[in-house]
Amino acid sequence: MFNRFRSAVIGAVSGLETNGSAIEGTQYNKTTLAPKFPYGRPHFLGLGDDEVQMSADHKLRPVIHPSKPLPYETGYAECVNAGKSRWNEDQAVYRQGVLSKTIQNETGTVNKFSIPYTYYGIFDGHAGVGAALCAANQLHHIIHEKLVDAQDDIWIDFNKKNSAKTKPRDLLIIGALESAFTEMDQLLLEDRNKYQAAGGCTALVALFILGKLYIANAGDSRAIICKDDKFIPMSMDFTPENEKDRIRRLAQDQPILLGKDFTSKEYLAQPKSSDLGKTVMFRDAYMKGWAYKTLQPDDLKISVITGQGKRSRVMGTIGVTRGFGDHDLTDIYRKTPIKPFLSSHPEVQVHKIESTDDKEVLIMGTDGLWDVTDGYKAAEIVSKSVNAFEDKKYVGAATCLVGYARGSLTNSWHLKSGKPASCDDISVFVIPMLPYKLEYQELVKKCVPNENNDTSTNNIDGHTNNVH
C-alpha cells in the first residue's frame, strides 16, 4: 500500500531507498514474538527460499508468474515495490473447494451432490507482512466453514421447499462472506499479543459458485470485469475520501474516539490560530450544506479526514478504511487508536455468469496496478495480450498488466508515456470467466436425469435471485 502512512510517504518519495518504512522497521524490532506465518510468496508460485529472495529485488522488480498453470488457465503476476519495504506486502491465494450434500428422497434413493466453488483472494498489506499472510492462509478456511454452515439452507433454497424458513441463496452466500470477514479480523485481534505485530491488510475476494460470481471487497484493491475494450466495475475503493461520511458521523456520535487533536467538523480550509475570532465556513458530519461560525480554539483541531483521493488519510495516518488488522494502529503524534474508525465489513457484489462468453475476464488487482491504470487501459492491455498469445494467454495478460504498471527504470520508474509508474507492490489475477459458466452448466446437466425422477429434490437451477 504505497503512501498509506505518512512515515512511508517520507521514505518513499525517491522510490529507491531500501529497508522499508519507519513503521515497519519499528514493529519488527519492537517484539521478539514469532510471526504467525513465515514470509513467503503465494504457494502457487512454488518459489524456494532463493527465489523468494530474488523476487524481492528492488532494482529489478521482476514480474513473477506461476510456472505451472492455475486452473482454467487463470493468469497471475506480481512484482515487488521499488524499495518502500523490504518484502512484497501483497499476498494472493486461490482455492478450489466442494460443498457436499447427501439427500435421501421418499423412495429411499440416496443422491450425493457436490457443489464446486473457486475462490481467489488478494490482500495488500501495510505496516508489515503479517496480516496479509494470515488472510492468505486462513480466510478461505473461514469462508469454507461459513458456506458449510449455510449449505443445507442453500439446498432448501434450490428445492424451494420451506422457503419461509430460509433466505434466498444470494443472501446466504453474501452472509457467509460477510461473517467470514468479521471473523478474520477477530482472529487477528485475538492473535495480537501472541505473534509478531501483523500490521493490516486490505482484502478482495472472488467466489465463483453455482453460476454466479461474488466479489467481496474491503479496502482499495479493485475488481473489474472486462470484455474487449469495455469494463464493469465490480468493487468500490474504500478510502478515507470515499468513506468520509461514515467516519465523520461515527466521530461526531462518539467524540471520545477523536482524542485531543481531531475534530469531526469539516472546514473550507484548515483553520489557523491567526484566524481565531474570524467567521469561517464549516459543516458537521450530517450536513450536506455549509454554514458559518466564529472560530474558537477548539476549531483548530485537525479534521479526522484530511487530503483528497489517494492522499486522503484518517487521522493523518492511514489511507485505507477497510480491511483486516491494524488493531494497534494509532495516530503518529498522540497515539489515538485508529481502529474504531476502520471496518472489516466487505461490500459484496453479485454477477450472474450465465451470459458470459470467452471474451469476458475478471481482473483483480491491488492498488499498485490501479494507481497508474484505469479500467479502460486494463481492458485494452488484456484484450491485446489475449489476442497476441496463443498459449498462456491469461498469464501473459497478467504479466503485461504488471509490466505496464511497473514501467521501466531510468532515474525513476516510469511508464512508456514518461509519467511516473507504480512504485508499490503490484499483484494481479486475470481470470477467464467462461469455464465457470461451463462448469455450472455441467453441474445442472448432471442433475437433469435425477430431476425427471424427483423434480423437487434435485432442481438446482430454477432459481433466479437478483440482489445486484
Next chain:
Amino acid sequence: MSYAYLFKYIIIGDTGVGKSCLLLQFTDKRFQPVHDLTIGVEFGARMITIDSKQIKLQIWDTAGQEAFRSITRSYYRGAAGALLVYDITRRETFNHLTTWLEDARQHSNSNMVIMLIGNKSDLETRREVKKEEGEAFAREHGLVFMETSAKTAANVEEAFINTAKEIYEKIQEGVFDINNEANGIKIGPQHSPTNPSLPGTGGSGGSQGSGCC
C-alpha cells in the same frame, strides 16, 4: 548456505533457442523436450565453487518474444554476466545476434561479461551455423564463446561457470566495483553484516529452492 559472492546473470536470445532449457539443465540437471514458451521472465539460483570460494548465481531467463521486450529489458540492469544464446540449427537466430548485443550493451553496465552460446550442438545433422562462425563473431565483439547442448548437458556447466570465472577475474583485477550493486555483484553475508534474511524463517537465504547444492 552462505556465499562469498553473488553474481546476477541474464540469459538472452531469440525465442526457441533453448534459454530456459539451459537454465533448467544447470539448476535442475534435467531436460524439457517440449518447448514451453517463457512469459516475461523465469529465474533460478545455484551455488558454484570458484577458487574454493562459494559463489551464488542468480539467473534471470528472459522471454525471447518481442512482446515482452519492454519488460525483459529491466533485467539487464545489475547483471554481471549475460548468456547470449543462438540455435546452431537456425541461421536467423545467429543473424539476430547483433541486435541482441546492441540491446545488451545499451541497457547493461559496460563491464558485463557476455558469453556467446551456440546451443543444440547435439543436432549436428541439422547444423546451419558453423562453429567457426560463432568463434569469429565472439572474437570480433570481445565475447567468450562456447557451443552447448541443453539436451545432453554438454558444456552447460562450463558455460555458466566460465562466465563466473571471467567475472571473478575481473573482480580480482579491480575492474568491478563490488560495493556497487548495480554491477550485479554482491558480497556474501559472512562478509557483509547487512544482508537481510527472510523474516520468520530464521534462514540465511540458503539454497533450498531450485539450487542443487
